[in-house]
Amino acid sequence: MRYKPNSFNLYSDKLIPIDEFIEKVLYHPKAGYYTRKIPFGKKGDFITAPTISNLFSEIVTIWLISCWEKFGKPKSFNFVELGPGDGSFAKVLVNTIKNFPELNEAINIFLYEKSDFLKKTQTNKIKNSKVKWINNFKSIKKGPVIFFGNEFFDAVPIKQFTFFKKDLFEKCYIINKKNGLNETYRKATLKDSQVIKSFKTLRNLKFIEYPKKGFDELNKIIEKISKLNGGIILVDYGYLDIINKSTLQVIMNNKKINIKSLYKYLGNTDITYLINFNLLKEFFLKKKLKVKKIVSQKFFLEKMGIIQRAKILEKKMTQKQKDYMSSTLIRLLHRDLMGELFKVIFAFKSKKNNFLGFE
Numbered sequence: 001m002r003y004k005p006n007s008f009n010l011y012s013d014k015l016i017p018i019d020e021f022i023e024k025v026l027y028h029p030k031a032g033y034y035t036r037k038i039p040f041g042k043k044g045d046f047i048t049a050p051t052i053s054n055l056f057s058e059i060v061t062i063w064l065i066s067c068w069e070k071f072g073k074p075k076s077f078n079f080v081e082l083g084p085g086d087g088s089f090a091k092v093l094v095n096t097i098k099n100f101p102e103l104n105e106a107i108n109i110f111l112y113e114k115s116d117f118l119k120k121t122q123t124n125k126i127k128n129s130k131v132k133w134i135n136n137f138k139s140i141k142k143g144p145v146i147f148f149g150n151e152f153f154d155a156v157p158i159k160q161f162t163f164f165k166k167d168l169f170e171k172c173y174i175i176n177k178k179n180g181l182n183e184t185y186r187k188a189t190l191k192d193s194q195v196i197k198s199f200k201t202l203r204n205l206k207f208i209e210y211p212k213k214g215f216d217e218l219n220k221i222i223e224k225i226s227k228l229n230g231g232i233i234l235v236d237y238g239y240l241d242i243i244n245k246s247t248l249q250v251i252m253n254n255k256k257i258n259i260k261s262l263y264k265y266l267g268n269t270d271i272t273y274l275i276n277f278n279l280l281k282e283f284f285l286k287k288k289l290k291v292k293k294i295v296s297q298k299f300f301l302e303k304m305g306i307i308q309r310a311k312i313l314e315k316k317m318t319q320k321q322k323d324y325m326s327s328t329l330i331r332l333l334h335r336d337l338m339g340e341l342f343k344v345i346f347a348f349k350s351k352k353n354n355f356l357g358f359e
C-alpha cells in the first residue's frame with residue numbers, strides 16, 4: 001500500500017538536519033519507509049545481494065565458519081546480523097550451519113533490527129530457536145562475537161556539512177507542502193566541528209558527509225568486540241577515492257529519482273548514501289581495532305570460492321536454472337554492477353591476522 005505524502009506529518013517549516021530528516025522518512029513508526037513495506041526484491045524498490053542470490057549468503061556463511069576456526073573453534077561463539085531486512089541472509093545462514101554440528105552447537109545467532117514490521121517478516125521466515133532478536137548487545141556476554149551487515153551502514157542516516165570560508169555549516173532541509181524541499185545551512189555545533197576536523201580523511205574537503213548516527217551504532221559494537229574479541233564485517237555501496245559532494249540517493253522502483261522531487265514521495269522511497277570506506281577504516285583504527293585491506297565484493301566472493309561453489313551446484317541443475325544462476329552471479333560480480341561498486345571491510349580484535357577473503 002502506498003501512502004499519500006500528506007497522510008502523515010513529515011512537513012516542517014523548521015530547519016531539520018539531513019540525518020534527522022532521513023530518520024523520520026525511513027523509520028517513522030507509522031509512516032516510515034522501513035516500518036510498513038518490504039523494499040527489497042524485484043517487486044520492491046531495490047535488490048540487495050542476499051535477495052539476488054543464496055550463493056552470496058552461503059559464501060558469507062563459509063567465511064563465518066572460517067572465522068570461527070581462526071578463533072580456535074570456541075565453544076561459545078556469537079554472530080549478530082545488523083539490519084537483516086527480509087531475513088534472506090539469516091535463513092541461508094541457519095540452514096548452512098546445520099551441516100556443521102560443532103559450530104551449530106557453539107553459535108548464538110542474533111538479529112539486530114530496528115523496524116518492527118521487518119522483524120515480523122523475519123520471524124515468519126526464520127523458525128529456529130537458535131535465533132534471537134535483540135535491540136542492544138547486552139545479552140552477549142561470553143565468547144568472540146562477529147557482527148555482519150549487508151547494506152546496513154548506508155541505511156543509518158548521515159549528516160552533511162560544508163565550509164563557508166573557515167566555518168563549518170550543517171546542511172538542513174525545510175520541507176513544506178507549498179514550496180517543496182529547500183536546502184539551507186546553519187552553523188555546525190562546536191562538538192561536530194571538532195570531531196569532523198579530527199579525521200584525516202575529511203581534511204581539505206569542501207563538502208563533508210559524516211555518519212554520526214552510524215558511528216554511534218559502531219561505538220556500541222566496538223565496545224563488545226573490544227571486551228570479547230571478534231570483529232565486524234560490513235558490505236556496502238561505497239568509495240575509496242575522494243568524492244567531495246553529496247552522495248545522497250533516492251531510490252524508488254529500482255530507479256534513482258531526483259532529490260528535489262523527494263517531498264512528493266515521503267515515506268515511499270529509500271534514501272541512502274555512498275559509504276566513505278577510508279573514513280570507516282580511520283574510525284576503526286582510532287578505536288584500536290585492526291582492519292584488513294578494503295576489497296571489492298567481487299574480490300571477496302571470488303577469494304571465498306563463489307565460482308567453485310557455483311560449478312558444484314551447476315552439476316545438478318537444468319539449463320534454465322544454470323542460466324538463472326549465471327545471471328545472478330553477473331549481478332554480484334560484474335565490475336559495472338555490484339562487483340566493484342560494493343566494498344567489504346573487516347575490523348577486528350584478535351591475536352590472529354590471517355582471516356580469509358582479503359588478500
Ligand SMILES: C[S@@+](CC[C@H](N)C(=O)[O-])C[C@H]1O[C@@H](n2cnc3c(N)ncnc32)[C@H](O)[C@@H]1O
Nearest residue numbers: 034048083084085112113114115150151152155
Ligand atoms: C538496506 S536494508 C538491508 C537489508 C539486508 N541486510 C539486505 O541486504 O537485504 C537496511 C536494514 O537495516 C535496518 N536498520 C537500519 N538502521 C538500523 C538500526 N539503527 N538498527 C537496526 N537495524 C537498522 C533496516 O530496517 C533494514 O532491515
